[in-house]
Amino acid sequence: MISRFAKSFVAIVVALLLLATITFLHPPSRAYADPWSGALLGEDGMEKSLHTSKPKPSAPILGVGGGVIMPKLGNATAKAALGRATWKLLHTMTLRYPEKPTQDERDALGSYFHLLSRLYPCGECASEFQMLLEKHPPQTSSRRSASLWLCSVHNIVNKRLHKEPFDCAHLDDTYDCGCGDEPLGIKSTTDLGGEDAAVGMMRGGR
Ligand SMILES: Cc1cc2nc3c(=O)[nH]c(=O)nc-3n(C[C@H](O)[C@H](O)[C@H](O)COP(=O)(O)OP(=O)(O)OC[C@H]3O[C@@H](n4cnc5c(N)ncnc54)[C@H](O)[C@@H]3O)c2cc1C
Ligand SMILES: *[C@@H]1O[C@H](CO)[C@@H](O)[C@H](O)[C@H]1NC(C)=O
DSSP, rough: OOHHHHHHHHHHHHHHHHHHHHHHHHHHOOOEOOOOTTOOEETTTSSOOOOOOOHHHHHHHHTOOOOOOOOOOOOOOHHHHHHHHHHHHHHHHHHSSSSSSSHHHHHHHHHHHHHHHHHOSHHHHHHHHHHHHHHHHOOSSSHHHHHHHHHHHHHHHHHTTTTOOOOOHHHHHHHHSOOOOOOOOOHHHHHTHHHHHHHHHTTOOO
């Protein structure tokens, strides 16, 4: 008693259901998870966005607190070259750090410096740097305070190594990477306030 119309209707519905099941069981492989980070990567292996900065809720940063890992670096030429390259990286990093960082971004920068003080491949430098961080913890509240903090910390190292102090008012022109960032706009080394006042007091290195 079933009409031909009803029969073909049921056939079409069954066919669609079958198709949907097959599609569900074999999704096209447009993306894959990076086995290291678990991050979802696109077809070409690139992350979809630069800012995949959603903090993982229960991802504590391990190994931040321990002691120096690498041995003494005996070759003075290699040590100086490593230092110049590292300072360049660090100053460029703080000068491109967000002007208004989130708590997660602040944590990231603080942890970075503490990890560096363990893993810096010149052991005796790392050891000094650990003590320096203890006395002068990383300032992470803004691009400006992070940049000025690092400049002061570098000056403390300069003083210990009997080098000339660097005028932190020249950070912008010295590390202009052509990246198109806003300048810090520090007119003089006394142009400091708030959290930066502590940096001002550190100037000259104590
Ligand atoms: C964390 C750390 C710890 C170190 N500890 C030691 C150590 O214990 N013993 C040791 O022998 N070496 C150490 N070094 C290396 C040392 O600091 C120098 O990098 C190295 O001696 C080469 O010095 P340089 O004169 O070429 O100039 P660097 O100090 O390497 O500076 C490179 C350039 O940065 C600019 N600059 C200088 N001062 C500042 C500042 N305050 N802010 C911004 N820019 C500045 C100048 O243009 C300078 O030419 C350390 C390096 C680092 C990164
Ligand atoms: C010291 O390091 C420099 C630069 O890395 C290298 O050219 C040189 O050969 C090293 N000296 C010795 C004695 O290994």
